[in-house]
Amino acid sequence: AANANGRSQCVGPEYRPEGQKPTATVSTEVHFDNVTILPQTPQLIALLTMIRDRDTGRADFIFYSNRIIRLLVEEGLNHLPVRSHAISTPLGTSYDGVRFEGKICGVSIMRAGESMEQGLRDCCRSVRIGKILIQRDEETSKPKLFYDKLPEDIAERWVLLLDPMLATGGSALMAVDVLKSRGVPEDHILFLNLIASPEGLENFSQKFPKLRVVTAFIDQGLNDKKYIVPGLGDFGDRFYTM
Numbered sequence: 001a002a003n004a005n006g007r008s009q010c011v012g013p014e015y016r017p018e019g020q021k022p023t024a025t026v027s028t029e030v031h032f033d034n035v036t037i038l039p040q041t042p043q044l045i046a047l048l049t050m051i052r053d054r055d056t057g058r059a060d061f062i063f064y065s066n067r068i069i070r071l072l073v074e075e076g077l078n079h080l081p082v083r084s085h086a087i088s089t090p091l092g093t094s095y096d097g098v099r100f101e102g103k104i105c106g107v108s109i110m111r112a113g114e115s116m117e118q119g120l121r122d123c124c125r126s127v128r129i130g131k132i133l134i135q136r137d138e139e140t141s142k143p144k145l146f147y148d149k150l151p152e153d154i155a156e157r158w159v160l161l162l163d164p165m166l167a168t169g170g171s172a173l174m175a176v177d178v179l180k181s182r183g184v185p186e187d188h189i190l191f192l193n194l195i196a197s198p199e200g201l202e203n204f205s206q207k208f209p210k211l212r213v214v215t216a217f218i219d220q221g222l223n224d225k226k227y228i229v230p231g232l233g234d235f236g237d238r239f240y241t242m
């Protein structure tokens with residue numbers, strides 16, 4: 001069902017009767033094969049409710065954003081290759097497991113993407129992190145590239161590209177162009193994102209169909225200033241300076 005804000009759905013575990021679950025606005029669905037949306041669990045919706053709330057102060061905004069970022073990183077890692085790996089437990093019994101294969105690095109789109117670096121480090125100790133400084137022009141909403149500094153061997157790595165907001169998609173498209181110009185294959189890039197607009201995601205997925213996007217939520221759309229609606233405002237301001 002859709003309400004004025006978007007798709008409304010009962011939120012809670014499958015085994016619980018519908019009547020015992022509250023309804024909430026959940027992510028818009030899209031039909032791009034390369035997009036993974038986090039499961040719309042009560043926990044995720046509660047965390048998003050906190051960071052979307054205009055009355056949430058900076059300390060809570062950081063705390064709850066970090067929890068969503070952790071979920072995104074954990075899900076993102078599921079899209080990296082693993083291979084079979086058998087071990088023996090202390091009981092002398094074998095266990096057929098897997099282990100990660102290949103080298104990774106993070107790349108944050110500054111400034112807001114830097115907020116996701118710690119969540120990546122918490123899961124991948126001593127991970128290398130490159131930076132791309134792209135800022136949207138406040139008048140035109142067009143992105144401008146100021147700076148990049150990336151690991152020398154980035155072409156041989158899986159890249160976790162970090163930016164919490166995908167609005168028009170312009171900034172992320174520009175960042176991927178930088179990565180591709182350094183030899184990173186499109187299908188070795190994972191874009192980790194908190195909130196996307198349907199139009200931004202469509203631009204992005206059409207241009208880079210082989211790149212996997214992992215997002216927590218797809219919102220309703222953009223306003224006339226190209227802000228995501230209902231959104232959460234300016235992520236960088238709320239995380240760093242407000």
Ligand code: PRP
Nearest residue numbers: 111112135136166167168169170171236
């Ligand atoms: C924000 C956000 C994205 C971009 C999304 O950054 O973090 O990078 O806008 O918009 P787009 O999809 O329309 O390009 P902004 O340029 O405001 O800089 P900031 O990270 O310093 O806040």
Ligand code: URA
Nearest residue numbers: 167227228233234235
């Ligand atoms: N950047 C943000 O931080 N928020 C938006 O809604 C759009 C771009």
